[in-house]
Amino acid sequence: MENNGFLIPLNGLAQGKTRSRSRVGKEFFEKFDNTEILDAGLLVSTEIEKSGQYIGIDCHISGTVTVPCDRCLDPVAIPVDTCARLSLKFAAGEGDDTEDGSGREIVRLSEDNTEFDLSQVIYDYVCLSLPPRRLHPEGGCNPEAMKYLEHGISVRNAGGDNDGNPFMALKDLLGN
């Protein structure tokens, strides 16, 4: 298929459930001009349910994406396990809820949409699932970079003075 499997034909959709699985790699993110994601190995399992006018999509995304570590800049693999649950609605005169009561995100389409591209949803959910700080586990950072960093910020000063060190301040918060 030319469309990478994520283009859902809205008119030709069979009643009932349609399931599919696809692998998503680095090239998927390159298409979105995302240079932050260095590599990816994700499995996307999609279940589309059509029942009368209702179209629901459950899209489970799991695997890893590799991004630069916020501390040492070496690549770090971040686990991804997220689920997009959507309900597709055609614009005609409905309210502007963003959720349908069962936790599904409502996606509004205009009547003349003949297909729905799930790629954007997958992309958004993966990006949103990433933690705000992407770090190697403690001690896993590039030692050369750490040496350099420790010279820049005095990481552990004997007096236990945490001023100016966000990591130590955070540790204090979590420790209490």
Ligand SMILES: [Zn+2]
């Ligand atoms: Zn690191």
